[in-house]
Amino acid sequence: MKKTAAKNIREIGSAHLIYGLLACTLMAVAPHAGHLLWWVSALCAVLLGWRAYLAYSGASLPPRWLLLAITLGGTGGILISFHTLFGREAGVTLLVLLAALKMLELRAARDAVIVIYLACFILITHFFYSQSISAALFMLATLPAIVATWLHLQNGALSLNTRLRMAAVLLFQAIPLTLVLFILFPRVQGPLWGLPQDAYASSGLDDKMSPGSLSRLSLSDAVAFRATFAGKPPMREQMYWRGPVLWEFDGRTWTPGKAGRAKPAQLDSLDSPSEYTVTLEPHNKPWLFALEMPVRLSIPSELTYDFQLHQKSAVPARLRYSVRSQLGYRANAEEEPRQLQRALSVPGDLNPRARLLAAEWRIQAEAVPPPQPSHEGKGGNRALAGVDETIVRAALAHFNREQFRYTLEPLLLGANSVDDFLFGTREGFCEHYASSFVFLMRAAGVPARVVTGYQGGELNDLGGYFIIRQSDAHAWAEVWLRGRGWVRVDPTAAIAPARVQSGLAASLPDSAALPFFERNASPWLRNLRFNLDALTNRWNQWVLGYDPERQFAFLTRMGMEAVTWQKMALNMLGGVALLVAAFALFMLRRLYARNTDAAQRLYLRFCRKLARGGIARAAHEGAQDFAARASRMKPQHAAAIADITARYLALRYGGQSESGALAAMRRAVAAFRL
Amino acid sequence: MLTALKQQFRIWLFRPKIESGTVMLTQRRIFILPTWQGAGFALVLLLMLLGDINYNLSLGYALTFLLGTLAMMTMLHAFRNMAQLEIRAGRADAVFAGEDAQVAFHFYNRSGLPRYRLTLRDDGGHRITFDVPAWQSVEVTLPLPALRRGWMSSGRLTLFTEFPLGLFHAWSYLQFDTRCLVYPRPAAPLPLPANLAQSGAGNSGAAGDEDFSGLRGYVAGDALQRIAWKALAREQGLLVKQFSAQQGRELILDWALLPEQGAERKLEILARWVLDADAQKMHYGLRLPEAELPPQLGPAHRAECLRALALFGMDEKAP
Numbered sequence: 005m006k007k008t009a010a011k012n013i014r015e016i017g018s019a020h021l022i023y024g025l026l027a028c029t030l031m032a033v034a035p036h037a038g039h040l041l042w043w044v045s046a047l048c049a050v051l052l053g054w055r056a057y058l059a060y061s062g063a064s065l066p067p068r069w070l071l072l073a074i075t076l077g078g079t080g081g082i083l084i085s086f087h088t089l090f091g092r093e094a095g096v097t098l099l100v101l102l103a104a105l106k107m108l109e110l111r112a113a114r115d116a117v118i119v120i121y122l123a124c125f126i127l128i129t130h131f132f133y134s135q136s137i138s139a140a141l142f143m144l145a146t147l148p149a150i151v152a153t154w155l156h157l158q159n160g161a162l163s164l165n166t167r168l169r170m171a172a173v174l175l176f177q178a179i180p181l182t183l184v185l186f187i188l189f190p191r192v193q194g195p196l197w198g199l200p201q202d203a204y205a206s207s208g209l210d211d212k213m214s215p216g217s218l219s220r221l222s223l224s225d226a227v228a229f230r231a232t233f234a235g236k237p238p239m240r241e242q243m244y245w246r247g248p249v250l251w252e253f254d255g256r257t258w259t260p261g262k263a264g265r266a267k268p269a270q271l272d273s274l275d276s277p278s279e280y281t282v283t284l285e286p287h288n289k290p291w292l293f294a295l296e297m298p299v300r301l302s303i304p305s306e307l308t309y310d311f312q313l314h315q316k317s318a319v320p321a322r323l324r325y326s327v328r329s330q331l332g333y334r335a336n337a338e339e340e341p342r343q344l345q346r347a348l349s350v351p352g353d354l355n356p357r358a359r360l361l362a363a364e365w366r367i368q369a370e371a372v373p374p375p376q377p378s379h380e381g382k383g384g385n386r387a388l389a390g391v392d393e394t395i396v397r398a399a400l401a402h403f404n405r406e407q408f409r410y411t412l413e414p415l416l417l418g419a420n421s422v423d424d425f426l427f428g429t430r431e432g433f434c435e436h437y438a439s440s441f442v443f444l445m446r447a448a449g450v451p452a453r454v455v456t457g458y459q460g461g462e463l464n465d466l467g468g469y470f471i472i473r474q475s476d477a478h479a480w481a482e483v484w485l486r487g488r489g490w491v492r493v494d495p496t497a498a499i500a501p502a503r504v505q506s507g508l509a510a511s512l513p514d515s516a517a518l519p520f521f522e523r524n525a526s527p528w529l530r531n532l533r534f535n536l537d538a539l540t541n542r543w544n545q546w547v548l549g550y551d552p553e554r555q556f557a558f559l560t561r562m563g564m565e566a567v568t569w570q571k572m573a574l575n576m577l578g579g580v581a582l583l584v585a586a587f588a589l590f591m592l593r594r595l596y597a598r599n600t601d602a603a604q605r606l607y608l609r610f611c612r613k614l615a616r617g618g619i620a621r622a623a624h625e626g627a628q629d630f631a632a633r634a635s636r637m638k639p640q641h642a643a644a645i646a647d648i649t650a651r652y653l654a655l656r657y658g659g660q661s662e663s664g665a666l667a668a669m670r671r672a673v674a675a676f677r678l
Numbered sequence: 679m680l681t682a683l684k685q686q687f688r689i690w691l692f693r694p695k696i697e698s699g700t701v702m703l704t705q706r707r708i709f710i711l712p713t714w715q716g717a718g719f720a721l722v723l724l725l726m727l728l729g730d731i732n733y734n735l736s737l738g739y740a741l742t743f744l745l746g747t748l749a750m751m752t753m754l755h756a757f758r759n760m761a762q763l764e765i766r767a768g769r770a771d772a773v774f775a776g777e778d779a780q781v782a783f784h785f786y787n788r789s790g791l792p793r794y795r796l797t798l799r800d801d802g803g804h805r806i807t808f809d810v811p812a813w814q815s816v817e818v819t820l821p822l823p824a825l826r827r828g829w830m831s832s833g834r835l836t837l838f839t840e841f842p843l844g845l846f847h848a849w850s851y852l853q854f855d856t857r858c859l860v861y862p863r864p865a866a867p868l869p870l871p872a873n874l875a876q877s878g879a880g881n882s883g884a885a886g887d888e889d890f891s892g893l894r895g896y897v898a899g900d901a902l903q904r905i906a907w908k909a910l911a912r913e914q915g916l917l918v919k920q921f922s923a924q925q926g927r928e929l930i931l932d933w934a935l936l937p938e939q940g941a942e943r944k945l946e947i948l949a950r951w952v953l954d955a956d957a958q959k960m961h962y963g964l965r966l967p968e969a970e971l972p973p974q975l976g977p978a979h980r981a982e983c984l985r986a987l988a989l990f991g992m993d994e995k996a997p
Contacts (some may be wrong), residue, residue, distance in 0.1 A: 062898060124722060124726075127723055127741060128729060128742070135736060143741060147744070151843075155842055155843070156841050158840065158842060158843060159841060162802050174755070174842065175744070175748065177751050178748040179744070181747040182747050186739060259700045261761065547736055547737065547740070551734065551736075587751065588754055591754055591758055594760065594790055594791055595791060596762065644773070666813075
């Protein structure tokens, strides 16, 4: 047994190589530890530890049947956990497990190569989870380890330092070409094939809303869609991109509910038209987004009774459509009683305090005559509409008056979530405000519903379009007022007007995300934080967000006219050829440099030093004659002059070619002082 | 037709030529192709690229391009690892058939770049791997089995390297005019012929193995019976007992007196006798159908005799 182990090690190098491979595997796998199944992480740790012990003790590798059993067991476990071996999560888990197992099956150089390839491949899977600057830095730290181990595989005689140095050189030399490829490689509109379900599971708006669902989404910088306006874009506070409308509340979660047979949507009194094109990122959901309210769409779709745009099936790939929206509208002024009834239902007897508050508002509103009904209605309706409007105003005033905080990290709520929020924690994200507002309205007898979607967007000056990200996800309310139909009310605007006017970042107190910096508000730290933020923003914009559109915009700005992928490919090939040629020249230049040339250069440096001392070598003067003359003129340096001249002659004419001789001459010339 | 075209292409590409003196590995002489390992890595990179495109991984693109560029750059490194290397074939000492000819090559690295993991191999799969440090030269001895007597050429040798990452195979063909003389394989020990009659001066008697006169170092081909085993046991090395033959005894090893058998077999027997006679310090001569070497003694004579046997029936000039 001992003998086979020794043979294994001899075949693929030494125990040091195994340690190197272990380090590579560990570095590649470690960042996954957090999101792998716990037993996979544990199993991998055990396997790698075992391998390290075997390498240390020189014992033989485990028999194949044992490895096969572990492999089958692990694969089976993954299959049970994920119900598949494909897709992102299961695939990554399987890959990590196989890499750890391969370490225990290092029998030949080929196995070591496979381990290195696996490490490279696992490195890329980190980017499924994070593409932050730190992830990039970790990648850059792992690569030298992998390349150094790879070099060890080829040449076990090199020292670790030499290998690391060579690896660094190899990587540095690769950077310029990488940049050219990164910028010019024609970016393809992914995905290439139907993505597994988990590809977008983490991003995108759902048709359910519970406390925390939107704030989680707000942490994602992923693009939801982009919009290019034909004319002047509307004001930011008018940009409500309508998504799923939620009717039913079970005390915690809002869902669309069952509409039954409803009469079609009806819009009138339209004004402020806006025309734009939306490029929707695939979100695997059937709905499309448009500004409230859409009246015309370039692709077939259905406008539901509650003004949602629906496609027949989910959107599996990037989708482009043009929309005409009317920003001023009256929606379903003649709503069916059945739908109004739905918009008034509240679950069971939850949230008693909120009901009480709503009832108070109702009594107060009915007691005082409506001050100025803003819209005309018919006779008795007017009074009623006025009462409902008063209630809405009272609720908004309540949100405004009481100390509500707008935060991404609200405290957890109990069973009476609305009561807890309104009278307890008083901090929440837009879903908390929309949810409790609609609850209050219903409790007060005003038909109301929750609308989810996106609000605002970021203007991209470069491309002249708006980017709407997942972090722009928003929830607001709609109340039905007699004569005016469904009217949008955004309670979040009452608490954090900046959210609607300038976006999420402006409306959150800094302390929400960075308590440390808040406590140490020195100018230096603030500067650092702003710089870091700017860096992250640049990173997001230019590295992560370098998609076909950005590439197009960038190349246009760089002066490329009519950017096509053919042109990009040609430019890329040209750039690559140019750089490779430059590198070839640079790398091979040392090959053609002869020692004699180097000696000549050193000798000339020596002559310049003498010339500065007043002894210039004549063009016809040979080295020995010159040395004799210089020695006569500077007898105190005669020994040094003779020494350097002898070294030069030996190197140049004596056929001496050791690097040692050249280095000695270099030292002698450097030390020479007149 | 196709084979002929292929042959033409190979001649155009590789320009096979037997060279002498010092060969410098210029750009024209170095060829590079990806290895199977390199093809495997390309496949891994392709998978990575598909993943980048499909999942829109910008950092993934960066990593894929970085690794791809790194892999491509190793092509230059592999080339550089061989380029401008100077090679001179050294002499190879004569050997007996069945032994390994030690063909020496000198590699000169007249640059500041250390050359790593160069491998010299012949078409038969014999290889040796070595490094050439910067500004230095190394002597590399490639053991090539000598199968038949006569002149053995080192044949077409391949110098290759897969350094630094094993993704590219850079190689160059070397065919030197260096040749190695291969003596016939000595036959199994058998008594020297008794045809001392022609020597004239000598009185007939047993071969010179009666009077022990001392020990001398072992020479390939010495009879086993004459090895001084006791000396070996005393750790004095491999020595051979020497017996003084009577002066003036002369032995003619005559081709014609050998019993009728294959020419090669006859040469093997003669080679054995030359060695034995030389070991016993006899004056011996060699008589072949084509040539005759008068009786003499000494290493030069021994080499001349063996050379005559090695080249028996062959054109002296042939490689």
